[in-house]
Amino acid sequence: MQSNQRATTGAVSADAGDAIDVTETRGLGGARLSATVILMRDAPDGPEVWMQERVLSMPNYPGITVFPGGGVDTRDFPGRSWDDGELWTGRSGVALARQLGLTKYKAHAVMFAAVRELFEETGIFLVVDHYGNLLDDASIYHEHRLALESHSLSLTDVLQHNDLVVSGDLLLPYGRWVGKSERGTWFDTFSFLAAHPEGQEPDGNTGEADDANWFPPGLLIEGWRHGLVRFAPSTWMQLVELAAHDTVADALKAARDRTITPIVGDPVDDERMEEYFHRAPKDRIGRHL
Template identity: 35%
Template sequence: MTIDPAGFPAPPALVEHARRFRAEGGVPAAPRVAATVLLLRPAGAGFEVYLIRRVAAMAFGGMYAFPGGGVDRSDSEAHLDWAGPAPAEWGERLGLAPDAAQAVVCAAAREVFEEAGVLLAGADPASVLGDVSGDEWETARVALEQREVGFAQLLADRRLTLRSDLLLPWSRWITPEFEPRRFDTYFFVALLPEGQRTRDVSREADRTLWLPPAEARARAEAGELNMLPPTLVTLGQVAAAGDLAGVARAAADRDAATPVTPRLDDPEGGEPRFRLR
């Protein structure tokens, strides 16, 4: 997908943030490292992507996005059974040291379980769990979400292996400098494991949708779904891949290390728009 040189319309609230930041001579906040996952599933001749709408009280509240969140200490300290590329290989793809890359991958898997009830793990490196929607799994998910247990401990208690190979790196985005809460977010794609289903369980979302990526982007551009540039652009990119096999092929060649940062172009008398760099 070619990025639209005309940019993207900027929500009024973000324009006000940016103007206030400039007027007050604000100092950019340090971005927190984060991970987000585009869950994909077959749908007829095509495929769909899972979207959640952030609750109003959250950062970027009211916006549709993908499940995800910040890397926390438990991710960086995790010692767990691991399948797929070694942390050093992940580091090469993500432009990170091996330990930092492992933390980002762990955060991606943890967040998609916390926010969508999908667990990218199996009894061994060649298997993946089926249905994890029962009461026992929900109790475990809530304990993880409330930080009563770490992700590595949750997997170890059940003798499970993290299937890092089910995550495919896609891109990296950094929140604009004027935002009070900023994230350095690594985007991944993953196929919904057979037998598992997403569940509307996150306390941080008030609506969930499965939609074809092209339709989701079209509805956002029509004003039906509120989205920020990272979500809009990524939907267009995966839609352009054509099918799930095409998404996997595209992921293999993508630069997931070089960050993209939306910049607000706010000309006097003109329409404020986000442009990408």
């Protein structure tokens, strides 16, 4: 379904995040709040996920293959006079907050960070127009994508000036992991599952990744078993779970109303992670899938 909205360009000052203390961006134990999006599509041989291998110069998780995502920052929070109906449709922010175990205020920021990071890193824009139609062409918002990357605009700016809204129905909460990067930085990361929107195509045009593409979850796991690809524990477990589904619809159905319980640290005693922690293969540095 095609949106009839045209992108408005130019820097716009936003009140989103006004007077937000940096501590608002912290989650459990002071870890930085972050969000990732597991983007899935159906393919002839089964579902595929969009993955990207982070460049080696990244301070956190260099060379690791990840889902698109990043940290929550102050521009992802609503203004203090926030009304759900202004920039949000579908499932309510209150319902999302209850599932995530967050305040409504932080749940809004986590969802907006997920939408923003996915758009910045892939060009996929999971928003709807004022008719409730999912965009089938996000390319007209390319200048906004660049402005979001440079922090000269917030997602709130882009939505307000193009009559677009975030839909709470498009991204399903999938997991919450509180873990430490190899650098020692702690992240409180919320993962969301989303179906690839028809008409939009991810492009991987991000300076944070050396490579990006669609892969079957099972192939990624086999690549890990042969030392050809590296994952954080959360990514590995989520890929194993997703590999059990025959279609995207099956994966989305299983994710609905999923209980989101935080996993803190490395769950070395979790039997689901036995292969990851106790039978991990030797990495073959410089090799790719």
